[in-house]
């Protein structure tokens with residue numbers, strides 16, 4: 001597996017398609033234990049990111065990630081803005097200068113992204129957030145490489161673990177015990193993001 | 205000294221004149237260590253009170269005080285509304301049913317008013333509030349009767365004691381040590397209120 | 409289903425409205441009434457507005473009142489006394505952050521004591 | 532004379548504006564900037580607005596930032612990092628009550644540490 005700037009752009013485009021398609025669903029996840037804007041936030045952010053990428057000319061994935069980061073940071077408006085924004089920013093820094101990322105380099109980028117999310121959100125696993133998808137998925141990728149079908153399965157499994165958790169971070173934390181029984185919205189968008197990656201890498 | 209309903213109305217009318225005349229001055233006292241609305245609050249409240257009294261027909265001071273109370277409570281808008289409102293309400297209750305108040309009865313009413321202010325504001329003397337005028341003046345009246353010229357002197361003296369105090373109640377308390385050096389606005393309106401009483405009782 | 413009501417008392421009607429819109433994104437059913445500004449909509453508070461807000465917010469499960477600055481507190485206390493209602497309680501907690509917690513808790517069907525307790529625990 | 536600046540970050544532009552009008556009655560000179568709502572003025576926060584507010588509020592004596600809910604905090608932290616400025620500090624204190632205290636203290640000419648300390652002591 002290798003990833004170049006064009007594929008990085010395709011990744012974001014695929015992710016955008018998913019966020020547009022699942023806008024209502026993501027919002028419906030954010031409604032019972034949040035403020036019901038996650039679908040709107042993600043679809044707005046990624047739409048703007050794609051628009052930005054269309055206008056650009058990229059020679060490294062790092063440059064792609066940087067523009068995605070800046071767009072998400074300024075356009076999303078909710079918690080997922082600084083979180084996904086930080087993720088892409090860290091990925092950009094960690095992969096700077098490389099025209100093509102091999103598995104090791106890309107995993108390094110994803111690890112940096114994960115660290116960025118955890119730092120920004122002061123969160124760890126088990127808190128019913130996107131970290132509960134990022135952490136196991138990145139660990140799995142590191143151990144197993146980019147086998148795209150399995151990546152999808154892992155990401156989905158991770159997303160579903162958030163259902164029974166009690167939130168201790170983000171708006172859902174206000175609902176305490178009552179937050180259990182709902183899949184976390186940000187974990188779900190993170191799943192879509194990895195699903196989009198699997199599709200791009202799998203050549204779909 | 206005796207006071208009937210007509211004199212009670214005159215008291216409020218005289219007080220209103222003072223609040224209209226000194227509106228800017230009162231506001232200027234509230235500006236450096238407050239929000240600069242005390243003159244506006246008092247002049248609005250008493251103007252409405254006088255309007256209300258003009259429309260009414262009163263056989264006891266108690267009824268006059270009650271309408272004044274209700275008007276101040278709903279029209280003033282700042283801390284002085286519930287404080288002066290409570291004062292007149294307690295005065296009304298304490299003197300209920302009496303067509304003419306003799307010294308003892310009126311002092312009882314004023315004591316009730318003072319207690320009401322202290323309770324409402326959870327304040328005592330030395331906190332740089334209207335209590336620092338009410339408490340010594342009521343005590344003085346109780347001991348000395350309604351000698352109107354001296355009443356004026358006592359009230360003014362009491363008002364001036366607030367200058368060096370550090371506020372521990374009301375908005376001025378936010379300014380802590382810096383609140384010293386300014387006469388308290390509510391203490392000054394209380395002085396005008398007693399000055400108006402002295403004038404009515406003194407036949408001016 | 410009935411809920412504990414929340415009343416937002418602020419010197420500024422903008423603050424009261426803003427807190428309401430913030431909460432309404434998250435909590436739809438809890439009665440949430442505002443008493444912002446004076447009768448003339450200037451900066452200050454109005455007992456009449458507070459009384460009206462209490463009455464509208466009361467579904468029989470009680471009402472929790474939040475205020476911003478000291479003088480609003482005195483007006484709120486008077487309004488409570490004059491309402492003659494039981495179960496109307498003024499709470500010492502930040503108006504934005506506290507009312508948000510209260511509304512979420514009330515939306516879970518908690519009673520007045522529990523809602524007030526949760527708010528208190530949060531600060 | 533220069534002052535410590537205050538920035539009000541709220542999900543709701545009404546809250547930010549309301550707090551500003553409440554403070555402006557009392558404190559005239561202290562720089563007081565608001566960052567309320569998203570770029571589209573919906574409920575949320577905007578890093579760009581926060582950055583602009585920080586820059587406007589900074590007279591060289593530092594800036595204290597208040598926020599309402601958690602996600603505003605993350606945006607505020609990013610804005611501070613990106614500003615590269617020293618003496619820009621996010622504070623954990625109620626946005627309405629805390630900013631009021633901060634503005635009064637800043638108005639007395641206190642420095643950033645003292646203002647922050649006074650705010651912390653008040654809650």
Ligand SMILES: Nc1ncnc2c1ncn2[C@@H]1O[C@H](COP(=O)(O)OP(=O)(O)O)[C@@H](O)[C@H]1O
Pocket residue numbers: 030034035037038041042077078079080081083117120121122123128129130131169170171184185186187602
């Ligand atoms: N402190 C945090 N750390 C990690 N993830 C968080 C944190 N706070 C929120 N999230 C994630 O963000 C998602 C909510 O995003 P969004 O709805 O866009 O933001 P907001 O809560 O501001 O409306 C949550 O579902 C959760 O996955």
Ligand SMILES: Nc1ncnc2c1ncn2[C@@H]1O[C@H](COP(=O)(O)OP(=O)(O)O)[C@@H](O)[C@H]1O
Pocket residue numbers: 234238239241242245246281282283284285287321324325326327332333334335373374375388389390391479
């Ligand atoms: N807790 C209190 N107890 C007694 N008097 C108080 C209290 N708070 C304020 N005051 C009085 O009220 C006056 C301010 O009234 P006003 O300016 O009308 O109200 P606000 O402070 O709400 O703008 C002060 O000068 C002081 O005398």
Ligand SMILES: [Mg+2]
Pocket residue numbers: 030034035036037038078
């Ligand atoms: Mg949300």
Ligand SMILES: [Mg+2]
Pocket residue numbers: 035037077078079574575
């Ligand atoms: Mg949101």
Ligand SMILES: [Mg+2]
Pocket residue numbers: 234238239240241242282
């Ligand atoms: Mg005032």
Ligand SMILES: [Mg+2]
Pocket residue numbers: 239241281282283451452
């Ligand atoms: Mg006022």
